[in-house]
Amino acid sequence: MRILALDLGTSSVRGLVLDAAARPLPGALARRPAQVTIGGDGRASLDGPAYLDALVDCLDELSAAEHLDGVELVVASAQWHSVVPLDGAGDPLGPVLTWLDTRPIAPPGVTGPVDADDYHRRTGTWWHRFYWSVRLPWLRERAGGGRIRFVGLVEYVFGTLLDEAVMSISQASGTGLLDLRLLDWDREACELAGVRPGELPTLAPRDWHGRLRAEYARRWPALRSARWAPPSGDGAASNVGSGCYDSRRAAVTVGTSAAVRLVQRAPAGAELPPLPEQLWRYRVDHEHVVTGTAFSGGGNLYAWVRREMKLPDGPELDRALARVAPGDGVPADPRLGGDRPPGLARAGSGALAGLGFSSTAVDILAGLMDALCREVAFGVAAIESTLDKSVQVVLGGGAVAASEWWRRCFAVALAPREVRHVRNPEIGAVGAALLAIGRLDGASGLERIVRTDEDESATATRSDRPQYPS
Numbered sequence: 001m002r003i004l005a006l007d008l009g010t011s012s013v014r015g016l017v018l019d020a021a022a023r024p025l026p027g028a029l030a031r032r033p034a035q036v037t038i039g040g041d042g043r044a045s046l047d048g049p050a051y052l053d054a055l056v057d058c059l060d061e062l063s064a065a066e067h068l069d070g071v072e073l074v075v076a077s078a079q080w081h082s083v084v085p086l087d088g089a090g091d092p093l094g095p096v097l098t099w100l101d102t103r104p105i106a107p108p109g110v111t112g113p114v115d116a117d118d119y120h121r122r123t124g125t126w127w128h129r130f131y132w133s134v135r136l137p138w139l140r141e142r143a144g145g146g147r148i149r150f151v152g153l154v155e156y157v158f159g160t161l162l163d164e165a166v167m168s169i170s171q172a173s174g175t176g177l178l179d180l181r182l183l184d185w186d187r188e189a190c191e192l193a194g195v196r197p198g199e200l201p202t203l204a205p206r207d208w209h210g211r212l213r214a215e216y217a218r219r220w221p222a223l224r225s226a227r228w229a230p231p232s233g234d235g236a237a238s239n240v241g242s243g244c245y246d247s248r249r250a251a252v253t254v255g256t257s258a259a260v261r262l263v264q265r266a267p268a269g270a271e272l273p274p275l276p277e278q279l280w281r282y283r284v285d286h287e288h289v290v291t292g293t294a295f296s297g298g299g300n301l302y303a304w305v306r307r308e309m310k311l312p313d314g315p316e317l318d319r320a321l322a323r324v325a326p327g328d329g330v331p332a333d334p335r336l337g338g339d340r341p342p343g344l345a346r347a348g349s350g351a352l353a354g355l356g357f358s359s360t361a362v363d364i365l366a367g368l369m370d371a372l373c374r375e376v377a378f379g380v381a382a383i384e385s386t387l388d389k390s391v392q393v394v395l396g397g398g399a400v401a402a403s404e405w406w407r408r409c410f411a412v413a414l415a416p417r418e419v420r421h422v423r424n425p426e427i428g429a430v431g432a433a434l435l436a437i438g439r440l441d442g443a444s445g446l447e448r449i450v451r452t453d454e455d456e457s458a459t460a461t462r463s464d465r466p467q468y469p470s
Helices: 048-064 116-123 132-143 153-161 169-173 187-193 214-219 234-241 299-308 315-322 361-384 398-402 404-414 427-436
Strands: 002-008 012-018 024-033 044-046 071-078 084-086 149-151 249-254 258-265 280-283 288-295 392-396 419-422 449-451
Touching (some): 002 048, 002 153, 002 427, 024 048, 044 048, 048 153, 071 153, 084 132, 084 153, 116 187, 132 149, 132 187, 169 280, 234 288, 234 427, 249 361, 249 398, 288 361, 315 404, 361 404, 392 398, 392 404, 398 404
Parallel strands (some): 002 071, 249 392, 392 419
Antiparallel strands (some): 012 024, 258 288, 280 288, 419 449
16 A cells, blocks of 8 residues: 655645555655745735645646555645635635734734633633634635635645545644534634634544545546545644654654644543643644644744855855854844744744854854754743653754754753654654554654764765755
8 A cells, every 4th residue: 555645834735655654655755835925014825726736736746657556545744723715616715824924813892712721721722813713803804795614725725626625623623713622613712713604614523534526536547546534733743753642752843833742642522631821732633632832933044044144055054053052153033933822922023132243144043043942942841841751852844854953952952851853854744644544653753763962974865864944
C-alpha cells in the first residue's frame, strides 16, 4: 500500500507519497508556493481558488510521474484556524483569512463569554480575533447578504475535490467553536459567532472516509478507489510526526511560525487534563488532545531578514551565524506578525533595540532567532506546570532542520532539559499518515530523532538538509 500525504501549509502546498509505514518514497514529492497577501492593516490572506489550483498542479505532477500508482489512502496535514465564507454554490465570497490575519474585531456591544474561565476550559480557546467566535461576525459584515457558509481552507479544498464535505474533529477544534469534551459545536461560542442554521460544516464521524468526485477520479485514475482520511490539524500532525505522542515529550515545531505542544490522551466524554490560562488546547482526534502555545514568528523571521537585508543563503550565512554566540545578537521583539492568542499585540509589534554602528544584519537575524527561542522556553515551562516532571523537547520543522545554529540556540534556551531534533522536514505529512493508520507511536520517525550535540554531517542526507521556509 502507498499513502498520499498532503501538507496544506501557509507558505506552500506539498504532496508526497509514503510507503505503508509512513516513510517518504524518494523523489515522490511535488511542491508549489502559496502566496500570502500581507498588508499594513494586519491583512494576511490567501486566494482560495489559486490555492486549490496549486494542489491540483501537485497531484498532476505526481500522477504524470506515476507516483500515485498503488495509493490506497490519502491523508492531509492542514493549517488550523483559517476561514473563508462561501456562497450557496460553494464559491468563496472573499479571500481566506489565515492564522496571521489580525484585522477581525468583535461587534460593538458584544462583551464575550459569561464565564471566561469555563469557556476556556470547554473550548480550549479564548474570545479572541484569532478564532471564529470573533472572525465570523466580522466576515459576515463584509460578505454581503444572501446565503453563506463558513469553512476552513481545507474544507473548501476537500469540498471541491471530494463527494462529501465535512470537517474533522481536529480541524473543528481549531475554530474555537468546539466543545472539546463533548465533540460538538459549543452553544455559547456559536452564539458569540452569530452562527445560523446550516452555516457551519458537518462534523465528520469517527470512521469517516471520503472519495474523489467523478471528474477528479477521471483526472487521477490511480486515486479512483483511494480513501481520504479526515484532515489533521498541522500542529497535531507535527507532534505525532516528531515522535511526541504522549506527555514524555513536548514538540517545538518551527516552520513559517513556531509552536510548542504536548499530546495527552483524553477520550471523548472524559474529563480533560488541567489547562493553564495562558495555553490553548485543540483536538488531535477523538481520543487525544494537544495543549500548547504558538508564536507568529518562525522561519518567516529568517525569510524577512534575508530578503530585506540581502543576506546570502547556505554555507556562507551558516558560517556568519556560527560566529555569533546564542544570546549575543541584537536584542529583539520577534512579534513582527503580532501576537497569537491570548496576546493582543497587532501585526507590526516587532522591535529591535541596542543598535550600534557595529551591528550587522547577521546580528539582527541572530537576535530575532534567539528571541523566539526564549519565547518557546517560557511556553515549555507553562506546559510543564501541569506535569510532575520535566519533558524532553524534540525540535522539528523545516526551519530548525536547516539551521544547526538555531538548534544550538534552542538547546541553550531550554537547558537543562534534554533537547533532540527530527531530521525529517516532512513531520506534518508523516504525522497525518501515522494518525490515519493508527500508529501514534510514530515508530517510523523515531530513528531520526537525534541529540542536538551529535555530529550529523556524516549521516545527514540531502533531503535532511532543507532550505529555510520562505
